[in-house]
Amino acid sequence: MNEYEENRPLLVNDERTEEDRSEQDAYLDKVKNGKLFIATFAAVLGPLSFGFVLGYSSPAIPELRRIQDLRLQLSVEEASWFGSVVTIGAALGGLLGGWIVERIGRKLSLMFCAIPFIFGFTTIIAAQNHWMFYVGRVLTGLASGVTSLVVPLYISEMAHERVRGTLGSCVQLMVVIGIMGAYVTGLFLDWRWLAVASSIPPTLMLLSMCFMPETPRFLLCQGKRREAEDALRFLRGPDAPAEWECARIEDAYKNEEQSFSLGDLKDPGVYKPLGIGVMMMLLQQFTGINAIMFYAETIFEQAHFKSSDVATVIVAATQVVFTAIAALIMDKAGRKVLLILSGVVMCVSEAVFGVYFKLTVMKPNNSSMTSVLTDTHGLLEDQPSADLAWLAVGSMGFFIAGFAIGWGPTPWLVMSEIFPTRVRGLGSALCVLTNWTCAFIVTKTFQNLMDALSSAGTFWMFSALCASNVVFTAFFVPETKGKTLEEIQAGFKGTRMR
Structure with a gap:
């Protein structure tokens, strides 16, 4: 086979991809x-x-x-x-x-x-x-x-x-x-x-x-074509030809094994998204979000806020505002851009946070996390100046905003997009298990980290982990903006949608 014949199928597939893309746009316009x-x-x-x-x-x-x-x-x-x-x-x-x-x-x-x-x-x-x-x-x-x-x-x-x-x-x-x-x-x-x-x-x-309705993809996996078309008509409105989308999803499933076995772990369409999903959940928890929230009440008290209850509402409101911004721009900016921006902001914020704890000479004690939360007096050896306290409040605010705009919502979104149908339940379960297990570990071992590394050292460690989030995103996380679920899965296999 000569070079032209080897490249010809790829060119045909490219033409079909362009044709399918314009057809898809015409469908979505309706x-x-x-x-x-x-x-x-x-x-x-x-x-x-x-x-x-x-x-x-x-x-x-x-x-x-x-x-x-x-x-x-x-x-x-x-x-x-x-x-x-x-x-x-x-x-x-x-x-x-x-x-x-x-x-x-x-x-x-x-x-x-x-x-x-x-x-x-x-x-x-x-x-x-x-x-x-x-x-x-x-x-x-x-x-x-x-x-x-x-x-x-x-x-x-x-x-x-x-x-x-x-x-x-x-x-x-x-x-x-x-x-x-x-x-x-x-x-x-x-x-x-x-x-x-x-x-x-x-x-x-x-x-x-x-x-x-039930999701059209699950219904098609169960062989319920008519119910899938009815679900699509409900979700897409009366003007969109639901039969076209239904056929497109069905064609993608015909080229995919419908049952999972351990041998499938050798398939790049399985092990690549599984590795990415699990690592994103692990790195999300290792940003130190629970540690920042843990110290929120203490920091607000040192900044002379009269009511820590109201302060926690302010923290939560900050999360709401920036998570809403992330939702509005997610399909325009893309997943990778927001993850990288989020990681950089958190990295810098936690580095500054570590400087704050170093300057205020915070010394770890042997009390449990809950006892510190319920009795924050005496936690700081020296009362910081108001300027330093507001530095901490500012860095905490930037961290929460950074987390909310990227590493808060995006790992859950990417998890729902990257798995092929036959392992979507198993892959998502492993991601959720990783997330909650890491949340428990970080929460329960945080005081031990404080004892071993000091307050400043602990937050500098989290800052370094946030930097690793940026590197991982840049090299391993795929951009899923504007792609169908079937196109995302084909990308992991190195194939093209037909």
Whole structure:
């Protein structure tokens, strides 16, 4: 075979790619997104519930530490478990979600995870002892783990490439809105009524998802062509020819194995996205986001804020604003640009944060994280000047903004885009498990790092890890902006869409 004959198939494929691209644009011009937005809103009530779970402990723990009923009063150690046991439940939920999402589908999995949300908060409301608190927190954590896996998948399989980045970023946006909602509500309600308020979003999700469709890709995998076309007509509007998109998805599936085996780990279309997804989740937690949030109350006190409760609301509001900005520009700027920008901002912010702790001579002690959170007085050996305190507040604000605009929402979005259909449940489960396991490790070992490296050294270490995030993004993370899920998966294999 001569050189021309070797290159000819590639040229033909290029021509077909251009033709398909113009056909795809003509199709998308006819799409109406109204019902797609409604279905997305119904789904992201799950992450909103998840945010209320994460935010619930912040206003609830101080009240439960002071409560007069000795059956419910939490000690320092009990409060620590009340806050952290959610991560254990969420890790288990990630594994469970990976199994059920392939068995009963995306829609029913979302409806299923509303149940432990509701039962978990109900158990907390009716709590008569500490074990009921723990059971309630584990149940809500379990639901959070399932939600963090299923909702990104549901949205990515429903949305088309023009809006998938924006809609996928709404997952993290609703999480931080839920956290802020819990903080704000906690200013006015006691811990029982806060649990009642927190159970409202999952109840609404359960009811609204009854009227939403299953994803077309899952239906096609089940051989339900007619139901897939009906779902596409619902999501794309009456003017778009749903049969065309359905056939395109179906053609991509014909060239793909429908069942997973261990031998598939040799396939670059499997091991490459799996490695990228797991590493992104690991690096997200190793940015030190939990450490920054851990010191937020102390820093605000040193900056002479009168109310640390209001300060935490300000922190949460900052996350909401910049996560919303990320959602708006995700499909224009692209994933890689925001990840690199985010990593650079966090790297610089944490380096400055380390300088602040070095100058204020923060010395580690042997107290637990929870005891420091509940008793921040005496943490600093020397009271810093107001200028240095505002330096810390500024660097913390830049860090939170940087995290929210890139490494907060984007790993979850990329996770939902890169896996082939046959390993989407398993791959997503491993990513979620990695995320929550690393969250637990960072939270529980942070005080040990402080003892070993000092406060400044710990944050300089996190700064170096943020720099590694930038390098990893530049060399390994693919740009998925404007591509169909099938084109993304073909890219990992080094093939072209036909």
